[in-house]
Amino acid sequence: MAKVKHESDWYPLESGESVLDALLRQGVSIPNACRAGACQSCLMRAVAGTVPEAAQVGLKDTLRAQGYFLACACRPPEGTQLEVTGAEALRIPARIQALSLLSTSVLRVRLVTDSPLAYHAGQYISLVREDGLARSYSLASLPHEDALELHVRLQPGGAMSGWLAHDAQPGDRLQVQGPAGSCFYVPGRPEQPLLLAGTGTGLAPLYGIVRDALAAGHTGPIWLFHGARTPEGLYLTSELRALAEQHPQFLYRPGVLEGGSRDVAEGALDVLIRAECPKPLGWRAWLCGDGPLVLSLRKKLFLAGLSLKDLHTDAFLPSVPSGQRTSDAGAR
């Protein structure tokens, strides 16, 4: 049996159980959401013992070196012991500066942190409410702007999105943990064609990345495909059209599954992409939003010749309710 120590108490782990599941099962409250190693909400730090390698996949080297790990992916071998603490030290207090609707289903949240957060546009943060509720959101803002900008889709019955839409007020305080993720622009090859594609609020990181690339003087074509079920699901369309007028290398392509028009193409995102970018060899791509769609696009682009190292993805995995155990195979 493996054991984990948290705030002076020892907790036994069942065989193959993750640290997150074991602590939640025994009544310890730990922030968590996707339980698949993607959202990083359940970040914790080991103060003694050895962390299995799999629990640090995707973490920055600086975090690894300090013993940080993902509790949902941490399954200590039988007979070992681990002493852990929360990741409170990494959280930055912040306050809500403004809340406004970008469309009927998307809320723009602007946050100001008490101390500066170093990040790249397109990375994501974990938003932690005072009671410990944690969810990840991607950064649509640029670091030099005065507030962090998030685009939050209103999820029916959603704990965090519902609270932000109905209860939260400017001035309310929260904590921000992160940033994380590799979805961002890296300067250096200004002529390389870029392909950005996402559905729904998958636009948030892409909006940040496009503006970052343009600000860095990117000269090669920058394709942005934004997909939604219906035209109501698209947002920031006039801002993006204006950006495309200012920057001829930026090509904005909104698409919908039904209800297309002169300005909005109709069809599945991968079909629209293939029609305009049939040979993306040597390109760099970012894919964000709905999980299954991101994974299937990624595979299609890989088969079309894009290299895995040039394919950056953030799948917006939903939260998994407590009580439901994280699967052993895991998404990673």
Place this chain on the structure above:
Amino acid sequence: MSVTAEKSVYEQLGGEPAMAAAVEVFYRKVLADDHISHFFEDVDMERQAAKQKAFLTMVTGGPVHYSGKDMRAGHAPLVKRGLNDSHFDAVAGHLKATLEELGVAAPLVAKVMTIAESARADVLGR
């Protein structure tokens, strides 16, 4: 490992960096082949690519060691899902095509194919 002075195909190919390039070519072929792609559809493409790399390193005589028992155990779940000679032949075909596409000389390709063939019984659990 035998103590011959002869360089492995792996070394002759250019070692680790060459494997990284070969993996993408090989994995793309495998995923595009409907006859076998379902065995390789891991949602985590990086993880799957790492396994393909282990495969290529092994059949080119590089620094990984899997025993016949490991090969049996590793592929046993696939055998349960119907893995048979036709799938093996398809993988072998993609391996050969990958090496040829990368410009590997025919005698080296033949060597790799012999190593791959020698794993058939273990992979298919016979």
